[in-house]
Amino acid sequence: MVALEERRLSVAALLLQYLLLALFLANWIYRPVAALKGLLGGPICLILYLSARRVERALKRKRRSQEEQGRMGTWSGYPWYSPHPERQKPHSEADSSREFSRDRFSSLDVSRVVTSPLRLVVIALGGVAACGLWWAYPLGMLPPTVNLASYWLMIAGILLIVTSEDPLRIGLGLLTFVNGFEVAYAVLDSSLVVVALLGSVDILIAFAIAYFAERWVRVGEEVLE
Amino acid sequence: VSLLYLITVPWLAGLLLFPLRRVRWLVSFLASLAMGATCFICLKLPVDQTLWILGRPLLWDPITRAGLLLVLASMGILFLYGIQTTYDEMFYPLGLAAAGLLVLAVLFRTFVITILLLESIAVLVATLIPTRDPESAPVAIRYLVISILAVPILLLASWFTDQYLLNPDEIFLTQLTVATLVLGFAIIIGGFPFHIWLPPIARSGTSPVTALLMGPINIAIITCFVRILSRYTWLVSNTRIWSIIEVGGMLTAIIGGLLAYTERALGRLWAYSAIADLGFVLMGLSSSSRVGLIGGLFQATVRCIAIILISMSISTIREYCDRDGINDLRGFARRFPMTTLGLTVGGLSLAGMPPTGGFVGHWLVYRGLGDQPIWLLALLLLSSAAVAWGYIRALGSALAQPGPGARSREPLLSSLIIFVVALVLIGTGLYPRPLINVLQSLAWMFPRPSF
Numbered sequence: 001m002v003a004l005e006e007r008r009l010s011v012a013a014l015l016l017q018y019l020l021l022a023l024f025l026a027n028w029i030y031r032p033v034a035a036l037k038g039l040l041g042g043p044i045c046l047i048l049y050l051s052a053r054r055v056e057r058a059l060k061r062k063r064r065s066q067e068e069q070g071r072m073g074t075w076s077g078y079p080w081y082s083p084h085p086e087r088q089k090p091h092s093e094a095d096s097s098r099e100f101s102r103d104r105f106s107s108l109d110v111s112r113v114v115t116s117p118l119r120l121v122v123i124a125l126g127g128v129a130a131c132g133l134w135w136a137y138p139l140g141m142l143p144p145t146v147n148l149a150s151y152w153l154m155i156a157g158i159l160l161i162v163t164s165e166d167p168l169r170i171g172l173g174l175l176t177f178v179n180g181f182e183v184a185y186a187v188l189d190s191s192l193v194v195v196a197l198l199g200s201v202d203i204l205i206a207f208a209i210a211y212f213a214e215r216w217v218r219v220g221e222e223v224l225e
Numbered sequence: 226v227s228l229l230y231l232i233t234v235p236w237l238a239g240l241l242l243f244p245l246r247r248v249r250w251l252v253s254f255l256a257s258l259a260m261g262a263t264c265f266i267c268l269k270l271p272v273d274q275t276l277w278i279l280g281r282p283l284l285w286d287p288i289t290r291a292g293l294l295l296v297l298a299s300m301g302i303l304f305l306y307g308i309q310t311t312y313d314e315m316f317y318p319l320g321l322a323a324a325g326l327l328v329l330a331v332l333f334r335t336f337v338i339t340i341l342l343l344e345s346i347a348v349l350v351a352t353l354i355p356t357r358d359p360e361s362a363p364v365a366i367r368y369l370v371i372s373i374l375a376v377p378i379l380l381l382a383s384w385f386t387d388q389y390l391l392n393p394d395e396i397f398l399t400q401l402t403v404a405t406l407v408l409g410f411a412i413i414i415g416g417f418p419f420h421i422w423l424p425p426i427a428r429s430g431t432s433p434v435t436a437l438l439m440g441p442i443n444i445a446i447i448t449c450f451v452r453i454l455s456r457y458t459w460l461v462s463n464t465r466i467w468s469i470i471e472v473g474g475m476l477t478a479i480i481g482g483l484l485a486y487t488e489r490a491l492g493r494l495w496a497y498s499a500i501a502d503l504g505f506v507l508m509g510l511s512s513s514s515r516v517g518l519i520g521g522l523f524q525a526t527v528r529c530i531a532i533i534l535i536s537m538s539i540s541t542i543r544e545y546c547d548r549d550g551i552n553d554l555r556g557f558a559r560r561f562p563m564t565t566l567g568l569t570v571g572g573l574s575l576a577g578m579p580p581t582g583g584f585v586g587h588w589l590v591y592r593g594l595g596d597q598p599i600w601l602l603a604l605l606l607l608s609s610a611a612v613a614w615g616y617i618r619a620l621g622s623a624l625a626q627p628g629p630g631a632r633s634r635e636p637l638l639s640s641l642i643i644f645v646v647a648l649v650l651i652g653t654g655l656y657p658r659p660l661i662n663v664l665q666s667l668a669w670m671f672p673r674p675s676f
Contacts, residue, residue, distance in 0.1 A: 141388075154377075161370055167362055167363065167366045170366050170370065171366065174369065174370055174373060177373070177374075178373060181376075181377040181380070185377075185380055185384075188384055189337070189384065193279050193280070193281070193338070194337055194338075194341070197337075197338065197341040197342075198341065200345070201341055201344050201345055201348065204345055204348045204349070205348055205369070205373070207352075208348050208351055208352050208369060209366070209369075211352050211355075212352075212355065212362045212365055212366050212369075215355040215361075215362045216362040216363070219357065219358075219359045219361075219362065220359070222357075
């Protein structure tokens with residue numbers, strides 16, 4: 001998920017994560033509960049996939065329009081960088097916020113499917129950190145493999161959050177972090193009420209992430225226009 | 226009257242008002258009416274009754290009643306103000322759904338369920354944060370991330386409390402419980418790390434949503450915290466938990482006040498002043514004296530009212546002034562006298578200045594501090610003065626000569642609501658005895674190590 005820049009593929013990776021976690025948890029908790037956790041990945045990933053598709057389309061549209069502007073000979077291919085005096089200096093905090101978002105939105109590279117090597121290095125270091133934590137601070141109440149899986153997913157989630165810019169990728173990181181915690185908590189407390197509540201909250205989080213991603217794309221398109 | 230009415234009314238109202246959400250004046254009126262009805266049920270419900278849902282108990286006691294009354298009444302005022310102000314149309318149905326979840330979170334006696342309900346509320350309210358400001362969606366997701374990071378910490382605290390009951394001799398378990406419980410709650414009330422999510426929301430989000438987070442939701446979280454503590458007597462008798470809260474409160478008050486002094490945007494000034502005031506509430510609630518505790522409860526009450534009052538004023542300012550910089554308020558007081566009054570009274574109350582209710586709360590908290598070194602009290606006073614200076618600067622700008630072309634006038638109903646709430650805030654400052662009497666009886670039931 002960290003390695004893939006294409007958001008739809010990242011969502012597919014998240015679905016795979018849910019399924020693998022269900023298989024993994026089946027060794028430690030009541031199997032129907034583990035299956036329920038795995039099935040939960042379906043609706044969550046469907047919600048996120050629809051948003052990912054919209055985000056990717058919007059970014060592709062942006063790229064196409066940038067290329068067209070470039071062919072028309074606009075400075076740097078970015079019309080908003082034209083040296084008009086009104087555009088050179090932000091008037092207020094709100095204007096500067098718009099400029100900042102416009103730059104950030106326009107700077108997203110949509111041509112890659114696989115991420116930059118730097119992010120891969122960061123995630124490799126995250127893996128080392130997870131193993132280090134597991135070795136130095138093992139949680140006695142958890143089976144060692146569950147403990148390692150939990151540390152790894154939580155660290156991977158946090159790294160995805162801090163290295164991402166758009167709400168959808170941050171959301172994928174957030175769900176990975178939540179999965180990391182839930183895999184450990186499921187072993188500690190797998191009562192049906194808690195599992196059901198955790199599942200409902202996960203779906204709520206997925207809805208919220210999808211909403212933020214849609215809002216982000218819409219505002220991004222508005223500021224680019 | 227059953228506890229079920231209390232739980233279902235906000236949900237039903239939210240569902241019924243969803244199709245009407247575009248008729249803003251009607252939905253605003255009906256939502257405030259629903260909150261009024263819920264407050265009425267709160268007052269009529271006899272205390273000390275229990276309801277079982279999913280095999281878990283819901284308990285209705287005086288502390289819960291007081292906390293919920295404040296939460297629901299302040300949400301009702303917030304909804305009512307929307308009659309003449311343009312709130313987001315989803316604010317009413319989602320706000321009512323959040324109210325329903327808040328009621329459940331406060332009532333449930335099971336720690337884990339309370340935490341998961343609080344998490345659901347955070348997710349629900351986070352969806353209300355995005356506006357047309359390009360930075361609001363990233364700010365909303367930042368809030369979501371921080372709130373969700375707090376949940377594992379609190380779930381761990383819950384697990385540690387269960388483990389302690391099995392191994393009462395494990396001192397390390399007590400320390401872990403105290404650390405995780407305090408840290409988790411500090412994160413979700415915006416007390417730690419205090420500049421991460423609240424000021425950006427106050428700047429980029431809408432003011433009613435910010436008010437919801439800083440006022441009613443904060444009160445509900447504090448009520449949940451108190452109820453959790455009252456369940457675990459071994460935690461209450463641990464003096465370390467109170468010391469951590471007291472020191473955290475002092476730091477929050479001092480740093481929040483100093484950051485408020487540096488702010489030139491009303492939204493962030495409001496956020497930092499609320500954070501500074503939260504520090505006083507925490508100091509009062511963790512005070513070892515009963516006067517301090519009453520001060521903390523008093524301040525929590527008037528803080529919620531002050532936050533709602535400032536929220537209403539800032540809503541009007543943003544709607545008619547388009548910007549919320551202090552310097553953009555030039556001449557605002559002549560056209561919008563009640564909005565300016567609301568901003569000033571609310572701000573001075575958060576700063577603890579007379580003749581507002583905030584002064585009484587701060588005074589009682591200071592009395593409760595008693596044996597603290599003089600330099601610390603001086604720093605706290607300085608922090609209050611810094612907050613007050615921020616609002617006086619805004620008042621000075623609003624009283625200046627107006628610029629040309631400004632013709633819009635204050636809406637009548639909005640100004641009336643602001644006037645009444647400002648009057649309540651001044652009333653609690655000039656005549657605090659009735660509120661103190663109510664809080665005195667509550668203070669006896671409050672979980673404390675000793676008096």
